[in-house]
Amino acid sequence: MPIWTDLYREIHEQPEAVGRLLAMERGSVSELAAAIQEREISHVVIAARGTSDNAARYAKYVLGAMNGLTVALVTPSLFSLYGRPPRFGNALVMGISQSGKSPDIVAVLAEARRQGALTGVLTNTPESDLGSVGDVVINLQCGTEKAVAATKTYTTSLGAVAMLSTAIGRDADRQRELAAMPEAMTATLAMNEEIARIAPRYRYMEGCVVIGRGYNYATAFELALKMQELTYTVVQHYSSADFLHGPMAMIEPGFPVIVVAPSGALEAEMIDFLGVLAARQAETIVISDRPEILDRARIPLALPQSVPEWLSPLTTILPGQMLSMHLAHERDLNVDAPRGLKKVTETR
Secondary structure: OOOOOHHHHHHHOHHHHHHHHHHHOHHHHHHHHHHHHHOOOOEEEEEEOHHHHHHHHHHHHHHHHHHOOEEEEOOOHHHHOOOOOOOOOOEEEEEEEOOOOOHHHHHHHHHHHHHOOEEEEEEOOOOOHHHHOOOEEEEOOOOOOOOOOOOHHHHHHHHHHHHHHHHHHOOHHHHHHHHOHHHHHHHHHOOHHHHHHHHHHHOOOOEEEEEOOHHHHHHHHHHHHHHHHHHOOEEEEEOHHHHHOOHHHHOOOOOEEEEEOOOOOOHHHHHHHHHHHHHOOOEEEEEEOOHHHHOOOOEEEEOOOOOOHHHOHHHHHHHHHHHHHHHHHHOOOOOOOOOOOOOOOOOO
């Protein structure tokens, strides 16, 4: 893969970007955490689209499991098209957007502010329209992201959510775990050459599914999105539980299934799930740090470093980004500017 492409550079800039976020946004994160505690907020509503929506899915698990907050994803069209916004009550209404320009996301936070709700913004463009309606704005600190496919802005959004969680909980141990993530991400990027060797095997792949559950349900969505936009492959995302409720019927011998299964609470379930896939002769590509899980893969992608499960989406997405990039390159596609897409998408 040519290292002069924007996408290649930006994938490999992610550890630095997350490190910069952790160093430079402590003040804004602490300010938002303090406001949440002062207002005794018990629920969070998030407005986002695309990759940012997948970061919001991660927030549902982290803020729910670690902070006891009920987290929901808002329906922006209720605000921007139907003009029938729901009542937020005593909520934190958070917008996540790399550009901060999408009118529907801005409309959600503007209405939240009108109702008197606390508003928070995660964006790489603090001076944007979205930034102007945030009571607290957290700058993702990515620098310029030129490639259409978002990479740095996704992992820094995950990092910002994790920072907020630890600040709300005032948890020094989890803060130390988070501080170690740039190093773990750097180690994971060393998988690049291995993944480049695997990519040609899937040059003619027409469809596949991506499986993740728990904290990595978000990873399944984001990995599928990267495959869709970079390789033009038909890719679906599922939790392992949902996949057993019907979609399993599509599996036939050789059908590719990407399984995201790092160490954590779901290890036993994922081992059983891979057994079911093996019985149906699926082609399993497994991203994990656990040898007993990797042993059940047709194509094992071994994460070089184990991290706490709640932070694993920061590393598990990296092999997916690299696989998508290398597969697109194998197909002679433009990895920086996929067809029909532009960097900033404004929806209403």
